[in-house]
Amino acid sequence: MNVNKMIRSARQGRLSRRDFTRTLLAAGIVPVMSSPFPRRAMASDNGHATVFTWGGFDVPELYQDYIDTHGDMPDFAIFGAPEDGLTRLRSGFVTDLIHPCMGDIPRWRSTGLFQPIDISRLSNWPDVIPSLYDAPHNLEEAEGGVWQVPFDWGQTSITYRTDLYDLEGEESWDILWDERYAGRIGMLATGDDAWWCAAIKAGVPFDEIHTDDAFEAIAAVLREQRPLVRTYTDDTSSLNQALAAGEMVAAMTWNSSAVELTFEDVPVRFAQPKEGALTWVCGFMLHKDAPSPDRAYDALDALLSVSAGEFLTGDYGYGHANARVLDLFDDEDLAALTLSRDPMDILDAGHRSIPQPPEWSSRMNTLYEQIKAGF
Amino acid sequence: MALTQSSDGLGAQGARRGTPSSRRLFARFENLRGLALLAPTLVILGVTVVVPFALMSAMSFWSQIGFDYTDDWSVGNYATILSEPLYTTLLLRSLGMAMAATLLTVVLAYPMAYFLAFHVHRNKLVWLIIITLPFWTSYLLRVFAWRVILGYEGVINSGLMELGLIAEPLQALLYSRTAVIITLAHAWAAFALLPIYVSLEKIDKSVLEASADLGEGPVMRFFRVILPLSMPGVIAGTFLMFIPTVGDYVTPALVGGPNAQMIGNLVQLQFGTVNNWPMGAALAITMILAITLVGLIFLGLMWALRRWAR
Numbered sequence: 001m002n003v004n005k006m007i008r009s010a011r012q013g014r015l016s017r018r019d020f021t022r023t024l025l026a027a028g029i030v031p032v033m034s035s036p037f038p039r040r041a042m043a044s045d046n047g048h049a050t051v052f053t054w055g056g057f058d059v060p061e062l063y064q065d066y067i068d069t070h071g072d073m074p075d076f077a078i079f080g081a082p083e084d085g086l087t088r089l090r091s092g093f094v095t096d097l098i099h100p101c102m103g104d105i106p107r108w109r110s111t112g113l114f115q116p117i118d119i120s121r122l123s124n125w126p127d128v129i130p131s132l133y134d135a136p137h138n139l140e141e142a143e144g145g146v147w148q149v150p151f152d153w154g155q156t157s158i159t160y161r162t163d164l165y166d167l168e169g170e171e172s173w174d175i176l177w178d179e180r181y182a183g184r185i186g187m188l189a190t191g192d193d194a195w196w197c198a199a200i201k202a203g204v205p206f207d208e209i210h211t212d213d214a215f216e217a218i219a220a221v222l223r224e225q226r227p228l229v230r231t232y233t234d235d236t237s238s239l240n241q242a243l244a245a246g247e248m249v250a251a252m253t254w255n256s257s258a259v260e261l262t263f264e265d266v267p268v269r270f271a272q273p274k275e276g277a278l279t280w281v282c283g284f285m286l287h288k289d290a291p292s293p294d295r296a297y298d299a300l301d302a303l304l305s306v307s308a309g310e311f312l313t314g315d316y317g318y319g320h321a322n323a324r325v326l327d328l329f330d331d332e333d334l335a336a337l338t339l340s341r342d343p344m345d346i347l348d349a350g351h352r353s354i355p356q357p358p359e360w361s362s363r364m365n366t367l368y369e370q371i372k373a374g375f
Numbered sequence: 376m377a378l379t380q381s382s383d384g385l386g387a388q389g390a391r392r393g394t395p396s397s398r399r400l401f402a403r404f405e406n407l408r409g410l411a412l413l414a415p416t417l418v419i420l421g422v423t424v425v426v427p428f429a430l431m432s433a434m435s436f437w438s439q440i441g442f443d444y445t446d447d448w449s450v451g452n453y454a455t456i457l458s459e460p461l462y463t464t465l466l467l468r469s470l471g472m473a474m475a476a477t478l479l480t481v482v483l484a485y486p487m488a489y490f491l492a493f494h495v496h497r498n499k500l501v502w503l504i505i506i507t508l509p510f511w512t513s514y515l516l517r518v519f520a521w522r523v524i525l526g527y528e529g530v531i532n533s534g535l536m537e538l539g540l541i542a543e544p545l546q547a548l549l550y551s552r553t554a555v556i557i558t559l560a561h562a563w564a565a566f567a568l569l570p571i572y573v574s575l576e577k578i579d580k581s582v583l584e585a586s587a588d589l590g591e592g593p594v595m596r597f598f599r600v601i602l603p604l605s606m607p608g609v610i611a612g613t614f615l616m617f618i619p620t621v622g623d624y625v626t627p628a629l630v631g632g633p634n635a636q637m638i639g640n641l642v643q644l645q646f647g648t649v650n651n652w653p654m655g656a657a658l659a660i661t662m663i664l665a666i667t668l669v670g671l672i673f674l675g676l677m678w679a680l681r682r683w684a685r
Binding site: 081087111191231245246361375 | 636
């Protein structure tokens with residue numbers, strides 16, 4: 001933890017509670033220590049929709065339309081990783097909306113916990129970029145709607161310090177496997193990102209990722225990398241601070257880390273590895289027993305609005321589902337954010353994860369945990 | 376015999392006054408009175424400890440298939456735990472780290488408790504409050520405080536660099552087993568301190584005077600009188616500290632790096648991302664058994680030590 005930065009931000013009055021909770025969330029502490037039930041009671045008391053999402057997506061800028069209509073933000077519950085969120089939903093926690101990614105849809109649908117979303121109730125739907133939701137597993141049996149409304153898209157890649165990391169040749173995944181910087185590499189703790197990125201590094205095609213050979217090849221590269229890793233975490237605040245302090249020279253991150261660090265004048269770059277980055281689309285699904293479905297639709301509509309998109313892209317550096325958001329940025333800005341006017345330019349240039357069954361997910365996570373622990 | 380007589384007598388009295396039969400029952404059977412007094416606690420214990428424990432034990436013999444469990448009973452989870460080096464290593468590491476933290480705490484807490492019990496005569500309450508003040512803050516905040524102290528640009532590193540003792544921040548402070556042990560020792564110190572203090576406080580001062588009268592020096596007096604008399608507090612403190620720290624997962628998650636993860640982290644993962652609840656249950660049960668075993672060994676050692684000391 002960067003003490004100077006903490007003191008500085010405390011002085012500026014923005015030692016953010018969010019940073020603090022985000023760290024706890026990423027460590028899986030808040031979900032375990034907080035009971036879901038008070039939340040539920042609250043949600044039904046005030047009638048607000050409850051949104052179950054990642055830390056950082058619980059800010060008023062993303063819900064302006066909802067606030068204008070209902071006077072206040074929706075309620076939030078926060079997960080460190082979507083799989084933890086699903087575990088809580090399966091054990092009886094009910095929220096209106098939850099925020100997984102595209103590749104999760106078939107597996108999540110198979111739990112029977114979700115209902116299709118009626119797109120005719122979303123005023124911003126006509127502006128949503130079709131290629132972001134147009135996938136068979138998102139449309140089939142959805143009664144003309146979708147299972148998941150796309151919201152954010154981007155890449156999982158490497159953020160590295162341009163002043164501390166001595167790049168030889170092209171940007172590549174080898175940065176995270178560079179033995180010259182042993183002990184100064186950061187990794188994401190969720191297999192949902194790390195495993196797929198390691199597959200790219202190992203040269204395993206994604207359509208073969210379920211084979212035993214693939215498991216072996218990917219495990220081998222992750223084991224090779226482990227001695228170099230300072231820490232495995234899902235806490236982007238920790239990674240950002242470590243990169244800002246020079247404790248780490250490179251880390252596996254999402255777009256937002258590089259953008260936030262650039263705002264703080266830390267010399268970093270969000271690498272475009274020659275093997276291709278991991279690209280993703282995430283969005284919101286609706287619980288089948290959503291207690292406040294009407295307000296959930298209002299919250300969804302607010303999330304899809306241009307103003308929410310402007311914030312998501314401008315401040316966090318993620319792509320947004322609304323096509324009109326892209327008109328607000330010129331090509332240069334978009335290129336600097338490693339985004340593009342046509343999301344498919346970015347999404348198809350990288351590798352997108354392919355939906356996998358729960359058995360695969362369990363096996364992958366078990367193995368990744370073993371590797372992280374040194375076996 | 377005397378007991379039976381007296382309760383008979385009470386029963387007869389009760390009958391004479393025409394009290395309800397339940398009171399007569401209570402009067403007759405002392406055990407029943409005790410049970411009735413314990414009933415609320417027993418109900419709460421049953422609902423919040425025994426039932427979940429039984430469920431967890433049962434679940435540990437199931438296995439996970441996708442999002443469902445099969446409930447054909449098998450010891451597969453336990454076989455995996457015993458055969459895979461990951462689980463045994465993490466279990467042994469957790470026991471070792473908890474032992475180190477407990478030892479550190481007891482050794483550090485004893486002098487504090489001693490001072491408080493024998494050398495503070497006025498405003499004891501104020502002293503107690505001051506010593507336990509850190510524990511008025513949240514456990515998580517204490518762990519975070521250690522991140523700030525041990526961090527790369529943390530208090531220790533900035534201090535040492537300011538003094539010119541090191542040129543580069545020390546990487547080894549945070550994300551290490553030492554960091555976890557230090558944090559645990561600090562975060563749980565009150566649990567060791569208070570029982571030791573109470574047992575020291577209870578020692579009859581005239582016993583100390585007697586030992587001095589009989590010609591015992593201060594050092595021998597400590598080892599032959601004070602330490603044995605305060606052993607119950609030391610043992611209680613050791614258990615209060617050791618048992619919860621073995622399964623702690625917050626501290627290793629926040630200040631331990633890849634090499635300092637503990638069994639609690641693994642249990643949490645089974646119930647979260649890994650999504651294998653039966654395995655998580657089996658791990659938790661194994662952990663409880665291991666703690667019990669270590670506890671029994673410790674008690675046995677203490678018992679042997681006392682016999683030897685006599």
